[in-house]
Amino acid sequence: MAHLPILQVILPLLAAPLCLFLKRPKLVWLFACVVTALTFTISVLLVQQVTSTGAISYELGGWAPPWGIEYRIDALNAFVIMVVSGLSAVVLLAARTSLENELSSNRQTYFYALYLLSLTGMLGILATGDAFNVFVFLEISSLSAYALIAMGKDRRALWASYQYLIMGTIGATFILIGIGLMYQMTGTLNMQDLAERLPEVAQTRTVFVSFAFVVVGVCLKLALFPLHLWLPNAYAYAPSIVTAMLAATSTKVAIYLLIRFTFTVFGLSFSFTTLPLNILFLVLGLLGIFVASISAIYQQNVKHIFAYSSIAQVGYMIVGISAGTAAGLSASLMHIFNHALMKGALFLALAGVMYRLGNVQLKSFQGLGRQMPLTMAAIVVGGLSLIGVPLTVGFISKWYLVVAMIENGWWPVAILILFGSLLAIIYLWRVVEVAYFRAPNKDNESVKEAPLGILIPTWILVLANVYFGVDTRINVQIAQLAAENLFGIVP
Amino acid sequence: MNLSLETLLQLSIALPFFAVIAIVATGRKPNLREGVSIGTGLLLFYCVVKLYNGLKQGADIQVQWLEIIPGLGINFHIEPLGMLFALIASFLWIITTVYAIGYMRKHNEVKQTRFYSFFAIAISAVMGVAFAADLFTLFIFYEVLTLSTYPLVTHAGTDKAKAGGRVYLGILLSTSILFFLMAIISTWMVAGSLAFTAGGVFAGDVNLVLAGAILILFVFGIGKAAIMPFHRWLPAAMVAPTPVSALLHAVAVVKAGVFSIMKVCVFIFGLDLLAILPSTQFLLYLAGITVLLSSLIAMRQDNLKARLAYSTISQLGYITIGALLATSAGVIGGSMHIAMHAFGKITLFFCAGAILVTAGKSKISEMQGLGWQMPVTMIAFFIASLSIIGVPPGGGTWSKWFLLMGTMETQQWALMVILMISSLLNIAYLLPIPLRGFFPKDSIDRSAITVNEAPLPSLMALSLTTVACVVLFVYPQPLYELVQAILNTPGVTNGQ
Numbered sequence: 001m002a003h004l005p006i007l008q009v010i011l012p013l014l015a016a017p018l019c020l021f022l023k024r025p026k027l028v029w030l031f032a033c034v035v036t037a038l039t040f041t042i043s044v045l046l047v048q049q050v051t052s053t054g055a056i057s058y059e060l061g062g063w064a065p066p067w068g069i070e071y072r073i074d075a076l077n078a079f080v081i082m083v084v085s086g087l088s089a090v091v092l093l094a095a096r097t098s099l100e101n102e103l104s105s106n107r108q109t110y111f112y113a114l115y116l117l118s119l120t121g122m123l124g125i126l127a128t129g130d131a132f133n134v135f136v137f138l139e140i141s142s143l144s145a146y147a148l149i150a151m152g153k154d155r156r157a158l159w160a161s162y163q164y165l166i167m168g169t170i171g172a173t174f175i176l177i178g179i180g181l182m183y184q185m186t187g188t189l190n191m192q193d194l195a196e197r198l199p200e201v202a203q204t205r206t207v208f209v210s211f212a213f214v215v216v217g218v219c220l221k222l223a224l225f226p227l228h229l230w231l232p233n234a235y236a237y238a239p240s241i242v243t244a245m246l247a248a249t250s251t252k253v254a255i256y257l258l259i260r261f262t263f264t265v266f267g268l269s270f271s272f273t274t275l276p277l278n279i280l281f282l283v284l285g286l287l288g289i290f291v292a293s294i295s296a297i298y299q300q301n302v303k304h305i306f307a308y309s310s311i312a313q314v315g316y317m318i319v320g321i322s323a324g325t326a327a328g329l330s331a332s333l334m335h336i337f338n339h340a341l342m343k344g345a346l347f348l349a350l351a352g353v354m355y356r357l358g359n360v361q362l363k364s365f366q367g368l369g370r371q372m373p374l375t376m377a378a379i380v381v382g383g384l385s386l387i388g389v390p391l392t393v394g395f396i397s398k399w400y401l402v403v404a405m406i407e408n409g410w411w412p413v414a415i416l417i418l419f420g421s422l423l424a425i426i427y428l429w430r431v432v433e434v435a436y437f438r439a440p441n442k443d444n445e446s447v448k449e450a451p452l453g454i455l456i457p458t459w460i461l462v463l464a465n466v467y468f469g470v471d472t473r474i475n476v477q478i479a480q481l482a483a484e485n486l487f488g489i490v491p
Numbered sequence: 492m493n494l495s496l497e498t499l500l501q502l503s504i505a506l507p508f509f510a511v512i513a514i515v516a517t518g519r520k521p522n523l524r525e526g527v528s529i530g531t532g533l534l535l536f537y538c539v540v541k542l543y544n545g546l547k548q549g550a551d552i553q554v555q556w557l558e559i560i561p562g563l564g565i566n567f568h569i570e571p572l573g574m575l576f577a578l579i580a581s582f583l584w585i586i587t588t589v590y591a592i593g594y595m596r597k598h599n600e601v602k603q604t605r606f607y608s609f610f611a612i613a614i615s616a617v618m619g620v621a622f623a624a625d626l627f628t629l630f631i632f633y634e635v636l637t638l639s640t641y642p643l644v645t646h647a648g649t650d651k652a653k654a655g656g657r658v659y660l661g662i663l664l665s666t667s668i669l670f671f672l673m674a675i676i677s678t679w680m681v682a683g684s685l686a687f688t689a690g691g692v693f694a695g696d697v698n699l700v701l702a703g704a705i706l707i708l709f710v711f712g713i714g715k716a717a718i719m720p721f722h723r724w725l726p727a728a729m730v731a732p733t734p735v736s737a738l739l740h741a742v743a744v745v746k747a748g749v750f751s752i753m754k755v756c757v758f759i760f761g762l763d764l765l766a767i768l769p770s771t772q773f774l775l776y777l778a779g780i781t782v783l784l785s786s787l788i789a790m791r792q793d794n795l796k797a798r799l800a801y802s803t804i805s806q807l808g809y810i811t812i813g814a815l816l817a818t819s820a821g822v823i824g825g826s827m828h829i830a831m832h833a834f835g836k837i838t839l840f841f842c843a844g845a846i847l848v849t850a851g852k853s854k855i856s857e858m859q860g861l862g863w864q865m866p867v868t869m870i871a872f873f874i875a876s877l878s879i880i881g882v883p884p885g886g887g888t889w890s891k892w893f894l895l896m897g898t899m900e901t902q903q904w905a906l907m908v909i910l911m912i913s914s915l916l917n918i919a920y921l922l923p924i925p926l927r928g929f930f931p932k933d934s935i936d937r938s939a940i941t942v943n944e945a946p947l948p949s950l951m952a953l954s955l956t957t958v959a960c961v962v963l964f965v966y967p968q969p970l971y972e973l974v975q976a977i978l979n980t981p982g983v984t985n986g987q
């Protein structure tokens with residue numbers, strides 16, 4: 001039990017090369033599923049442990065921090081680890097069926113190896129308490145993500161992957177520079193240690209610069225407007241499974257990093273009082289919501305629609321963080337969980353459409369309401385959750401976010417957030433109308449429902465959208481605990 | 492069978508919802524499928540009547556389902572106003588199903604299984620709205636009602652239906668998310684409670700400007716009450732099959748709107764606070780303008796269903812006025828009008844549908860002389876019109892009487908004049924239809940016309956609701972007592 005924090009990183013890391021020994025796609029898939037399921041189990045155990053006994057500190061190799069590398073699990077990262085490993089596990093269930101039509105069988109082995117590597121990277125970022133370690137794992141997860149995106153059937157996937165590579169590398173480099181400057185000023189890389197030492201040198205220009213580098217670098221990774229340009233194409237042209245995985249997990253990890261650096265490492269008073277991060281985030285978050293939602297309305301590719309929607313959802317999370325209160329932060333954390341469920345469900349449903357039609361252009365959706373009723377119903381329920389209709393998780397996020405805004409006295413922001421939901425209605429209803437009101441075109445008349453291999457994981461996530469919208473013990477209470485802890489640690 | 496009242500309450504929400512399974516399962520056998528709908532309707536009505544008896548004997552019926560957010564959950568509690576709404580909706584569901592059997596088959600409508608399924612879900616949502624114990628629960632079922640009626644509005648699947656559905660969903664969802672949800676969250680932040688409480692939830696020293704702003708948010712946010720300028724969804728919804736327009740857009744959906752406003756006025760603000768809010772006056776005039784303008788627009792509509800839709804908007808304005816007057820007479824008049832208008836307007840829609848499927852006519856100008864072909868339908872139309880106008884022998888007489896009394900008590904002379912002018916306008920746009928039906932402008936050869944009425948189930952349904960209009964005039968006592976019981980709840984009329 002004591003080794004759980006490292007085990008959940010090591011497990012997929014060791015499993016990834018083992019994938020290469022299993023040649024048969026079905027076997028690799030089974031193996032990878034078992035590994036992700038184990039990782040998820042570990043993450044649930046971690047959450048239990050953290051909520052009952054408080055933060056866990058694990059000394060890697062037995063070296064005491066701050067000299068050795070420390071893995072530190074508190075409510076915040078245990079929560080995000082659970083989201084990331086849970087979603088990765090469910091999405092992977094659909095991989096075998098979905099890849100049949102999207103990837104030649106001799107390359108599928110590499111896919112699973114990369115998938116597990118990417119998961120390793122993300123879990124590493126989440127678990128570690130060491131700033132430099134963050135960079136290492138960031139590179140692991142990013143490099144494998146670039147390769148995964150490039151596996152897309154569409155040749156434009158290469159270009160999308162290249163774009164992401166450039167932007168992602170700039171982001172990672174910025175983060176590295178930021179960390180380097182921090183190290184120069186304090187001589188330590190341990191986050192807890194940094195948090196103690198940085199205030200002494202807070203008023204130096206080096207720390208300001210380091211903060212700027214880190215924040216901009218992380219914002220590149222999380223696709224905050226206006227640094228979002230790499231995201232739509234990367235999502236649209238990657239294999240469907242990769243899209244679902246990236247949308248459900250990778251931006252969440254970046255949001256976590258942002259919270260970790262601004263709240264724990266630099267500290268609340270530095271980020272929000274010394275520097276005007278709240279105004280900046282508020283404006284960029286709101287702009288992100290509106291610009292991305294409006295762009296989503298004009299897209300012709302459904303993956304693009306949901307990709308822009310993801311950028312908008314990141315905007316909501318950033319607005320929550322910008323409130324600078326425990327209520328706002330917990331709303332953002334809830335939205336990490338809830339948005340993972342929504343987008344996981346939606347992109348898996350799209351994987352089903354991709355499997356049957358070979359593309360996800362809006363005009364190809366004609367008549368799918370009748371041809372693929374369960375897949376389209378999944379999109380409708382996922383969409384309602386995205387809008388924030390009661391009894392879905394989306395409503396829970398919206399409720400807490402608006403309450404947090406009103407507590408701050410930010411009435412106009414509260415109204416703008418609700419207004420953003422209306423834009424979501426518009427871009428979703430374009431899909432619904434095409435699917436339900438147009439007669440199937442010639443190609444679609446013989447289209448059948450998506451295979452069970454994709455349908456079952458999709459509906460697991462759809463039902464989770466409803467379940468956690470009603471029973472909010474996990475997503476709300478742990479998020480609130482995490483937020484309160486952060487505000488407890490950093491006065 | 493001896494079920495506890497709490498079980499009956501839950502059954503009345505769950506029954507129609509789970510009936511969907513049976514409806515879908517029997518989808519291939521239309522007779523059995525409609526049998527399921529009617530059977531569920533009867534069971535539901537039985538449950539509601541049992542609850543009504545329980546309430547009359549003074550039982551306190553409440554149920555908690557679950558807690559979604561700490562302090563907020565799905566809770567039900569029965570009080571007289573909700574009882575009234577539930578009685579009307581569950582009773583008229585049975586009638587409408589009978590009517591729909593005749594209409595849908597004669598009209599050769601497609602996808603009837605889907606139609607009956609979503610209809611049942613909508614009724615389930617209506618029961619949830621009626622019995623909601625707090626704003627949060629009410630909001631949830633309010634949204635379910637919007638979403639479940641969308642497939643009914645767009646039933647035809649044509650471009651026109653799609654456009655209508657867009658307006659319908661667009662306005663109802665937008666107002667509810669933008670204003671209604673905002674109002675609810677604001678109430679939560681200011682008052683700390685969303686439970687419907689006799690006398691209101693706001694503290695005595697609440698900031699009047701803030702509370703007034705919240706009231707405006709509520710009135711605009713409850714788009715189903717169709718207060719201008721958020722009324723356009725109702726005419727747009729008329730693309731739906733007539734049974735939908737009849738039950739949902741004359742009774743269930745629109746009444747869910749005014750019912751919510753009534754609930755908010757009486758149980759969230761409380762009549763005392765409502766009377767002194769700075770925005771009440773403004774909203775009263777807005778409702779008055781809605782009444783007057785929509786009556787005027789109704790006069791210019793040649794399509795019968797469109798005319799009825801604008802008439803509904805106008806009548807909903809009456810009920811909103813009743814609620815906002817913040818007096819006993821206003822609440823009594825408004826609540827009674829929920830019932831009176833329901834029976835009157837559903838009859839009118841039934842007639843419109845009967846005319847459409849039998850004579851194939853939807854334009855009023857083409858209905859001259861139709862009375863000799865469809866005498867029962869036209870007479871029913873005449874009597875129901877009288878009820879809407881508010882003259883004997885229609886039940887609407889009583890509700891309009893109390894509403895006028897309410898305006899006089901509060902010395903809202905302008906509103907009183909508006910209500911009276913609007914009643915005159917009602918005469919001008921409703922009565923010519925049956926009158927011209929029997930006495931057309933150009934004389935016609937009556938011997939050439941044979942009586943050809945709507946299918947028997949439809950005819951039975953519309954006769955029954957017509958009789959109900961008259962019964963409510965002759966025997967309004969039970970209704971009055973039920974409405975009076977709202978005011979007898981301790982705390983509702985403290986200051987008066």
